[in-house]
Amino acid sequence: MISETIKQRLATIEQLPSPLNTMLKDLPIEQLGYFSSTQVDDMCQAMTISRAELGLVLLPLASSFAVAPVSNFHVGAVAFDSAGNAYLGANFEFAGNHIGQTIHAEQSAIAHMWQRGATELALLVINYAPCGHCRQFINEVNIADKILRQADDENSHCQQDSVDTVDMAHAQAIHAHDHCHAPYSGNKCGIALEYAIEDTEKEDNTEIVTGRYAENAAYNPSLPALQVALNFRRMQGKDWQNIKRVVMVETTTNFSQVENTRSLLASINQSTNQDIPIEWYKGSANQSYLYNLQTHAIISVKTKHT
Ligand SMILES: [Zn+2]
Numbered sequence: 598m599i600s601e602t603i604k605q606r607l608a609t610i611e612q613l614p615s616p617l618n619t620m621l622k623d624l625p626i627e628q629l630g631y632f633s634s635t636q637v638d639d640m641c642q643a644m645t646i647s648r649a650e651l652g653l654v655l656l657p658l659a660s661s662f663a664v665a666p667v668s669n670f671h672v673g674a675v676a677f678d679s680a681g682n683a684y685l686g687a688n689f690e691f692a693g694n695h696i697g698q699t700i701h702a703e704q705s706a707i708a709h710m711w712q713r714g715a716t717e718l719a720l721l722v723i724n725y726a727p728c729g730h731c732r733q734f735i736n737e738v739n740i741a742d743k744i745l746r747q748a749d750d751e752n753s754h755c756q757q758d759s760v761d762t763v764d765m766a767h768a769q770a771i772h773a774h775d776h777c778h779a780p781y782s783g784n785k786c787g788i789a790l791e792y793a794i795e796d797t798e799k800e801d802n803t804e805i806v807t808g809r810y811a812e813n814a815a816y817n818p819s820l821p822a823l824q825v826a827l828n829f830r831r832m833q834g835k836d837w838q839n840i841k842r843v844v845m846v847e848t849t850t851n852f853s854q855v856e857n858t859r860s861l862l863a864s865i866n867q868s869t870n871q872d873i874p875i876e877w878y879k880g881s882a883n884q885s886y887l888y889n890l891q892t893h894a895i896i897s898v899k900t901k902h903t
Pocket residue numbers: 701702703727728729730731732
């Protein structure tokens with residue numbers, strides 16, 4: 598069954614100029630949120646336009662990802678990294694929850710880029726002038742560039758060697774925690790959301806999407822780990838509801854993301870009326886153990902440097 602969202606997205610593609618619409622129609626629906634530099638170059642060549650112009654042409658496609666039950670205002674953004682790969686983003690609002698949980702389109706495109714491992718923002722194309730909140734967020738990318746790359750370099754040779762009790766969701770949440778951006782508060786946080794996949798022939802019928810905290814110097818424009826994960830899920834063309842399991846690793850300082858996370862999870866799972874407990878662990882500087890803040894159980898994690 599084709600969902601309403603997908604129908605709308607296909608209709609949006611139909612409206613795009615030719616031959617771009619034909620090129621996009623050939624791609625799987627879940628691959629319309631990200632284009633490699635080769636795909637970007639092919640599209641620019643076929644349309645005889647520049648990268649920036651392509652960004653403008655792709656904005657209606659980007660805004661087709663928006664979820665805006667509060668404002669009904671659909672915003673799109675296209676971020677290009679220094680290698681020329683394109684990452685789409687859109688605004689996301691969560692009905693029934695605090696308006697401050699909203700993700701703006703610019704934040705969405707940048708967080709999407711970050712989740713795919715790129716750190717250098719070269720160009721950002723948007724269909725409305727960025728608000729002050731987003732200008733602050735974009736500014737963080739400029740000043741954070743070095744910090745982010747440093748963090749990645751430091752950890753690139755570090756491999757988690759899990760003991761029995763640590764499964765894939767734990768390992769991925771730890772990785773997200775270690776690679777988050779929290780230079781001001783030190784409150785590092787990573788999250789792993791486990792979804793069931795319909796392909797039952799696969800031995801492991803779950804898939805995991807992770808999110809890592811993107812802190813901002815002005816605090817309010819920060820993007821919590823859960824929002825980063827939901828944004829990435831959505832930009833992969835998938836629904837963010839029906840989460841089966843949540844693992845969160847946090848180095849709590851004098852605040853925590855856990856209550857906001859709990860509240861937002863309740864809002865997005867409203868239709869299924871499921872209560873998703875959070876497996877909430879305390880991270881540590883060297884990641885030699887994880888401490889479950891609810892059950893007080895300790896899981897040891899060996900960190901192997903290769
Ligand atoms: Zn904004």
